[in-house]
Each structure stands twice: as structure tokens, then as C-alpha cells.
Amino acid sequence: MQVSTLSQSLALRQSINDMRAQFDDLQRQLSTGLKTDSYAKLGTDRNSVLSLTHQLGQISAYTNTISKTQMRIEVMSTTLTRVNDIVSETKTSLATSGFELVNGTQTSAQVQAAMTFDEMVNLLNLQVEDRYLFGGKDTQTRPVALPDEILNGSGNKAGLKQFIDERAQADLGADGRGRLTLGSAGTTVTLAEDADPSVFGFKIAAVQSTLSNANVTGPAGSPQGADVDFTGLPAAGETISFELNLPDGTATTVTLKATTNNPAEAGEFTIGGDATATSANFQAALDTAIQREANVTLRAASAVEAADNFFDYAAGGLPQRVDGPPFGTATGLRDATADDTVIWYSGDLGPNAGKDFVAQIDESRQLAYGARADQASIRDTLKMSALLAAAEYSDADDLEQRDSYRALTSRAGQVLNFKGVQSVESIVTNLGLAASTLSHTQDRHDATMASANEILGDIQNADAYEVGVKLTTLQTQLQASFQVTSLLSQLSLVNYIR
Template sequence: MQVSSLSQSLALRSSINSMRAQFDDLQRQLATGIKADSYAKLGTDRNMVLSLSHQLSQLQTYTNTISQTMMRVEVSSDALTRVAQIASSMKTTNITSGFELVNGTQTSAQVTAAMQFDEIINLLNLKVEDRYLFGGRDTQTRPVAVPDAMLNGTGDKAGLKQFVDERAQADLGADGRGRLALNLAGATLTLSEDAAPSVFGFKLAAAGSTLSNATVTGPAGMPAAIDVDFTGVPLAGESVTLDFTLPDGTATRVTLTATSDNPPAAGQFTIGGDAATTSANFQAALDTAIQSEANTRLRAASAVEAANNFFDYANGGAPQRVDGPPFATATALRDATDADTVFWYSGDQSGTPGNNMIAKIDDGRQLAYGARADQAAIRDTLKAAALMSAVEYGGADPEEIHSYRALTQRLGTVLNFEGTSSVESIVTGLGLTAATLANTQDRHDKMMATANEILGDIQNADPYEVGVKLTTLQTQLEASYQVTAMLSRMSLVNYL
């Protein structure tokens, strides 16, 4: 019988080591569930594994971005849904509310608007994950000033109430006639603006007449003027109509009708015995009508325009203040500064509002999303609530009710969002963004599931198959160990 050589012994020992390594690897596969502990051991499948692993990593990154973006979009949508509800509520309240002062200076609608104003600001200053939602790209600066500062100012900085007061002085003028002058020379009355150019007060827009024995001309000249020249006495029922443009762009009309009654009723002037007396009566009636219009519609329009001056400024711009003092004779506006005025919005103003935030949600695909506090519809809702909160009344002047109604009508028009995007449209846009995110996430989930399934087929070890191999290998190892042990005890002496 041939005696084992050294080379045979070494070969057997190498075989055992190899089987031992296979045994250890199978134990690792059974414990980890993974076929190979390095890509090199996967052979030709390693390129596919590397490619799918990279794709999964990218998809996971997109999924994380979509999840964060979805949360921000949903919170923004919920907040603006509430802002839209407030806008609708204010519009309804303004239409139905009466003029009963519940706290001596404001109506119940105004008190409610003050609470809604505070709520809107809290909603616009919402934070998610330490990021302000409504400041555009500037996520670390509170976008909207606090309510008290916005209304009342702080320190040397003016708030909305001061804007309303200064603008009222400039629009009404020192004599309360809306910056108009009435001059009577003989039988000719001249109604003129007090300065040109000037952005304040009534602006003469048109004049018409059915008067016999009178000529109406204008408006013409700089400053604009209208002449009413009586050459005789008109007939009862004949009238003069004057149209005015108000500071907020709206219009009002004064119509005076000739009457033989003395004293005349509102909107009438008494026919005198001659042209001079009639013209004097017309002047007195027109003066009363202008002061009434100034104290009602002009005052309301002035307050609305003051709010526009305070709230409506774009990137690089500033609120517009009356260039005074003195304010009653001012003719122009000036840029406010951060030293003298509270800037209500402090967020990012670059680009298109609502598309400032960018999320990369797929290869080569970016989604612009978000909403900004200075978007027109949001700003106008805040503006309406702020103005209702800022205006106060004394209760003694019977014309205040007409001024209040003129104000609420104007704010109701603003909150109708006619011809402009509403807060609801912004919410709808956010809803479309959320749907896009959800659809993209669903597609990513399906792709990740497919990739994981393929990777599993390549990388995952079948525990039953591994178990069978382990049992077989264990049997082989035990047999090899027995052979090795037997060979180690053999020598030439055993055969002599």
C-alpha cells in the first residue's frame, strides 16, 4: 500500500481549509441573509448591483425631499384655507354689519376684524422644521410684523394708523373740502383743484348740465377747473352734475338740482331772483355737497389708499408716505425708510411670489412651490383686516355712518377678488403641487420596489439552500478530518 506523500498531505490540508472557508461563508450567509460580503464576489452581477444601488440612493433622496416638501405644502395649504375663510367672513360681515359702536370707537365688525387680523398674522408667521413658510426663500426671518407694530408703529416708526391720519390730512385739506377751491366772481362760479401736480384730494373728472341760462365748461387748465357761468335763472328741475375721481381710483358724483324751494333740500340749490343770486345759492349748495362728500366717500377712499401706500411695495421698493409736514398742503408722496416706518413684510421679494421654493423631486425635474405673504390676494386680505382694525369713529358726526359704509363697500370689493387671483386660487395651486408630489412619490415607490426585488434576487441568500450546503459541507469536513487524523497516525513501522 502506498504511503501518503508530503504533497498529498498538503493537498488534503488545502482542501480542508477551502471547505472550512466555504463553511464559514455559508454560516455568514445564513446569519446575514446576504450571498456576498463584497461586490467583487458577485461576479458579473456586480455592475447591475452597483447601478441599482445608486438608483435606490437617488430615489431615497428624492423621496426624502418629497416628504419634506409635502409637509410644508400641506401646512401652507391649511393655513391659507383659514385665511380664505376669514376673507369670506369679513366680506359677509362688511355687507351685513350696522354702525353701532360697541367700544366707543369701533363697530362689532371692526372688533371681529381685529381678532381676525391677529390670526392672519399668526398664520403667515408659521414655522415648520425651523423654517418660516411664507417668507419666500428667506426662511429664517419672520416675514410679517407683529400686529401692534403694524397698526400703531413702534418707537419712531410709523404704523398704518399714522399713514391713515397723514393721508386724511393731505386728501381732505385744511378746510375739509378735499383740496378744492370755490371762487365766485359775479355770476360765475369757479371750482378748481388747489394745486397741480398733486396726488391728493378730489380730482375733477367731468361736468355736465341741463341748465338753461347757464354755461358749464371744463375741467380744463393746470390746476384743473370747472366754470359755471349763470347768464340768467334756470328752471326748476334742471341740474348740474360734477364727477370726481377719488384717491383710491374710484369715482363719485355730485348732482345739484334747481328748485324754487327755500331752503332747498339736500342735493338742491334755490333759484334766485337773478343770475348773481342764483350763482351764490349754487355756490353754497355745492360747498355743502363737497364737504359732505369729502367727509364720507373721500375719507373712506383716503383710508383705502393709505393702506395701499402702506402695504403695496415690491422688491426694492418702500411704503409711500405723505411728503410732509405740513400734510394738509402736501402735493406728493415720498419713500418711507426703515428708520421712520414699520415695513410690514420682511421676507424675500425676489422672483414670482409663490414660486420661490425649489424642490428636486426626480432626475432633471424641479418643482417650484410655496406661497408668500406679499402675494396680492394674501396681502389684500391682510390689508382689509388691518384697515378695519385701524379706523376709528367718534360717534357724534352723523356723516360717519356714510363714511363707514363707503369704507366697508370698498373693502368688500377688494375681498371679491374680481379679475384677480383669490386666496382660494393659491390654495388650489398648492393642492395641484401636493398631487404632483404624491404622484411622483408613488412612481418612486414602485421603482424602488422593483429595484429592491432585483437586488434581492442577486444578493439575498436562500436560507434553505444554504442550510443544505452547510449540512453537506459539514459531512465532508468531518470525513476529511477523520482521514487526516488517520493519516497522521500512520508510519512505515505499521507495515514492517
């Protein structure tokens, strides 16, 4: 029998060591699920693994951005859906409610507007993850002032109600004639504006007349005026109309009809015995009609314009206040300051309202999204709710107050139609489209990640069944090798010399 040589013994030990190392590696594969413990051992596959791992890291960052963006857009969309509901509710209440003062100073539509105004301010001041959503890029500043501050001011700072009061004084004038003067010389009656230039009160746009025996000139001059010179007696039923422009960009018409009735009814003047008496009757009737129109349409238009002065300003601009006191004779506006006026909006005033935030959702794709409290339709909704909440009346039986209320609510309803500006509903739709884009992009990322992970798994992951079989086989081999080694270690030359 051949005696084992030293080299054979050493070779056997090396074989056992190799099998033990292989056994340890298989155990590691079984516990970690990975074929190797370093990229270097992957051979030519290591470049693929590094590339795919980098790609998965980038996609993970994009999906994290998408998740946060989806949450913000969902909150914005839900909020503005409620604002859009408020638009519909306000328009319905204005169209259906009458002039009954339910609390002594306001109608039911106004009381509802006050509640929705408060709700809107709270909605526009919502925070998500310590970020204000409706202030544009300025996410750390509360974008909208508190409801009471906006309406009533704060300390020495004027609020909307003070703006309305000051503007009404400036538009109606000290005598309540809408900053128009009315005078006569002989048989000529003159209606003129009280100052030029001036942004307040009625502006005489045109005069239309069918009066016979009356010469009408103007409007012309500075300040602009119109003359009506009676050279004789007009015929009953003939009319004269003064078209007057209002501060909010609308217009109204004061029409007087000649009549033989004495006294004349509203909107008429009595034909006198001669031109002098007729001109006097005409002047008195025109004076009454102008004062009534001032208390009705001018007062409503003035309140709307005051709300515009308070709410509407762009980047670099400021609210506009009547340059007074005195307010009844003021002719222009001045910039408000943060020291004397409540600034209702404190967010970003940049040019990209609605696209203030940019999310990187893919390697070469960014999504611009957002909505700001100062966007035209959102601001107009807030503004009309505040205006209705600020206006007050004293007598439900006063026909001028009733008609002025109707003129105000009619204007509010027209503003809420959002002609010429993007509606709240359209803003919600755009947010929905952004959400859809995010969803589709996330689906694509999910598919890419699934494919990449599958490829990585084929390269890196160990087959537990295969590893188990190899471990069992190797364990048997090791046991046999150990037994052989044990037997060889017990052999001696003496055993063979007998």
C-alpha cells in the same frame, strides 16, 4: 493493503481545508444574508449591483426632498386655507353688520377684523424646521411685522394709523373741502382744484348740466376748474352734476337740483328772484354738498389709498408717505424710510412670488412652489383687515360717519373680490397641485426602488434554506474526513510487519 502516500495525505488535508473555508463562507452567508462579502466576487453581476446601488442612493435623496417639501406645502396649504376662510368671514361680516359702535369707536365687523388681522400675522410668520415659510427665499427673517407695530407704529416709526391720518389731512385739506376751492364773481360760480400738480383730494373729471339760463365751461385750466354762469333762472327739476375722481381710483358724483323750495333740501338749491340770488344759493348748496362728500366718500377713499401707500410696494420700492408737514397743503408723496416708518414686510421681494422654492424631485425634474406674504391677494386680505381695525368713529348717530363707514366697507369688500389678481383660493389650489405632483412622483420612486431592491436581492442575497442544507452536508463531510485523517495518523508500518 495499500499504505497512504505523502501526496495522498497532503491532498486529504487540502480537501479538509477547502471544506473548512467553504463551511466558514456558508456560515457568513447565513449570518449576513449575502452571497459574497465584496463586489469583486459577484463576477459579471458586479456592474449591475453598482449601478442599481447608485440609482437607489439618488432616489433616496429625492424621496427625502419630497418628504420635506410635502410637509412644507401641507403647512402652507393649511395656513392659506384659513386665510381664505378669513376672506369669506370678513366679507360676510361687512355685508351683515350695521353701524353700531360696540366698543365706542368700532363696529362688530371691525372688532372681528382686528382679531383676524392678529391671527393672519401669526399665520404668515409660521416656521417649519427653523424656516419661515411666507418670506420667499429669505427663510431666516420674520416676514411680517407685529400687529401692534403695523397699526400703531414703533417709537418714531409711523404705523398704518398715522398714514391714514396724514393722508386724510392731505386729501380733505385744511378747510375740509377736498382740496377744492369755491368762489364767485357776479353771477359766475367757480369750482376748482387748489393746486396743480397734486395727488391729493378731489379731481374734477367732468360737469354735466341740464340747467337752462346757465353757461357751464370746463373743466379746464391749471389748476383745473369749472365755471357755472347764471344768465337767468333755471327751471325747477333741472340738474347739474360734478363728476369727481377720488384718490383710490374710484369716482363720485355731486348732483344739485334746482327747486323753488326755500329752504332747499339736501342736494338741491333754491331758484332765487334773479340770477345773482340764484348763483348765491347755488354756491352755498354746492359748498355744503362738497364738504359732505369730502367727509363721506373722500375720507373712505383716502383711508384705502393710505393703506395702499403703506402696504403696496415691490422690489426696490418703499412705502409712500405724504410729503409734509404741513399735510393739509401737501401736493406729493415721498419715500418712507426704515427709520421713520414700520416696514410691514421684511421677506424676499423677488419677481417669482409663489415659485420661490425649487425642489429636485427626480433626475430631470424640479418643482417650483411656495407662497409669500406679499402676494397680491394675501397682502390685500391682510391690508383690509388692518384698515378696518385701524379706522375709528365717534358717533353712531352721525349720518356722515355712517355713510363714510359704508363707503369704506364697500371698498374693502370689492378689494376682497380679488379682481385682476390671483385669489387666495387659487394659491391654495396651486399648492394642492404641487402636493399631488409630489405624491405621484413618490409613488413612482417607490415602485422603482421596489424593483431595484428585488433585482439586488436576487443577485446579492443568499437563500437561507439552501445555505442550511449545504452547511449540514458539508458538516457531515468534514466529520468523515476528520475521522479518516485521525485513523491514518495512527497507522504505522510496524502494524503490517508480523
